[in-house]
Amino acid sequence: MNSNPLRGPSGTVGEAKPSRTPLRIVHLLSGGLDSVTLLHDLVHRGYEVDCILFDYSQQHVQELAFARKHCRQLKVRYKMIVLPPLGGLTKSGWIVPNRNAIFLSIAVNFAAQNGIGKVTIGCNAEDETEFPDCRMAFIQMFNTMLTTAEVPVEVWAPYIDWPKWKIVALAKQHQISEREIWTCYQPKETGPCGECPACRKLLAAFRAESEQCEMRPC
Numbered sequence: 001m002n003s004n005p006l007r008g009p010s011g012t013v014g015e016a017k018p019s020r021t022p023l024r025i026v027h028l029l030s031g032g033l034d035s036v037t038l039l040h041d042l043v044h045r046g047y048e049v050d051c052i053l054f055d056y057s058q059q060h061v062q063e064l065a066f067a068r069k070h071c072r073q074l075k076v077r078y079k080m081i082v083l084p085p086l087g088g089l090t091k092s093g094w095i096v097p098n099r100n101a102i103f104l105s106i107a108v109n110f111a112a113q114n115g116i117g118k119v120t121i122g123c124n125a126e127d128e129t130e131f132p133d134c135r136m137a138f139i140q141m142f143n144t145m146l147t148t149a150e151v152p153v154e155v156w157a158p159y160i161d162w163p164k165w166k167i168v169a170l171a172k173q174h175q176i177s178e179r180e181i182w183t184c185y186q187p188k189e190t191g192p193c194g195e196c197p198a199c200r201k202l203l204a205a206f207r208a209e210s211e212q213c214e215m216r217p218c
């Protein structure tokens with residue numbers, strides 16, 4: 001039985017494929033590990049996916065090129081939405097207040113217009129301290145809001161209670177390498193900085209995944 005109410009009906013992503021008629025899903029894709037892995041898994045499971053990408057004048061605009069590459073590789077439709085620049089809570093602009101509410105609202109509108117009942121987002125358990133709009137309570141309340149607004153769309157966040165290393169493990173199953181994703185908030189000319197919170201978190205996740213593999217062969 002599925003204990004995570006935000007996971008969708010088929011249990012852990014990767015376990016089951018939907019029935020003969022592919023279920024359509026709108027997926028929020030950033031080009032980072034979580035959303036790229038979820039995109040590959042949805043396609044692998046047979047879902048028909050439309051991705052939504054956002055250009056909001058983010059410092060790490062490189063992520064969009066990575067996102068597009070995965071859409072092309074998987075032959076998935078995508079829509080690039082250009083927003084006015086979104087401001088950050090910090091000088092660095094890493095934390096954009098209520099960003100997921102903005103992104104999800106637009107994705108839900110697109111889904112509703114096209115008769116699609118599900119929107120997916122790659123939030124995971126390690127986002128919740130830093131990003132309040134990645135918490136399970138936030139996603140649940142967002143779904144309550146949609147019900148109240150009589151919008152027949154539901155948000156799924158299948159990794160919301162996963163540590164990031166589990167997403168790394170799944171990414172490896174899908175042959176997604178570190179070089180095919182973009183995470184860094186503070187890019188240098190030569191590539192990712194290796195020092196910003198996003199780089200550190202990714203590095204820690206890869207390390208944790210290797211340790212898990214040592215304890216029980218992957």
Ligand SMILES: [Zn+2]
Binds near residue numbers: 186187193195197199
């Ligand atoms: Zn970085």
